[in-house]
Amino acid sequence: AQSVTQLDSHVSVSEGTPVLLRCNYSSSYSPSLFWYVQHPNKGLQLLLKYTSAATLVKGINGFEAEFKKSETSFHLTKPSAHMSDAAEYFCVVSDGNQGGKLIFGQGTELSVKP
């Protein structure tokens, strides 16, 4: 069965400093991996997705993630945090290799201090 584990429930950074949100996955086959962001009282917005075309995936708003098969990780990074990045971030894996339901991690709440 597919699963994801987000290693931090809460991360706090200062504005202008790097962001690292950690995610490990478990999958029986080559996974489809995603990061979604959810701002307070809003729906989920896709940040980026891993398509196996490249291990380093660039997303919106300066975020990127690196797929490391040997470490079964898909960590999300951003070089410089902005106040508007404060939100809940979800690491997500697709349940099957034919698409289908998404399996979400527990989420990481990112706080950005001025």
Add this chain to the structure above:
Amino acid sequence: DTGVSQDPRHKITKRGQNVTFRCDPISEHNRLYWYRQTLGQGPEFLTYFQNEAQLEKSRLLSDRFSAERPKGSFSTLEIQRTEQGDSAMYLCASSLWTSGIETQYFGPGTRLLVL
């Protein structure tokens, strides 16, 4: 706006009442998904449709829950005899296949409060 839309955005009801939510997917997206999200948790899958066919239902979807997508376009999720434990955000998503990957796009959700 051509994104996924959901209606209503908020619903307050009394225990025992029935409620129905609607989801309008992005045009021409074949698959439509329903998820439930409780406070402090990630969304959990409830059910999904490919066109009008309901292909999978979660064990979370008790017999009080029913979903339909009669013409393969919009979908409804009905909860009968609501319970306080049904209070949650109900999210709808529709999906697009590109480069062999299915990507789901979410609506703003319907927040349900059962008193």
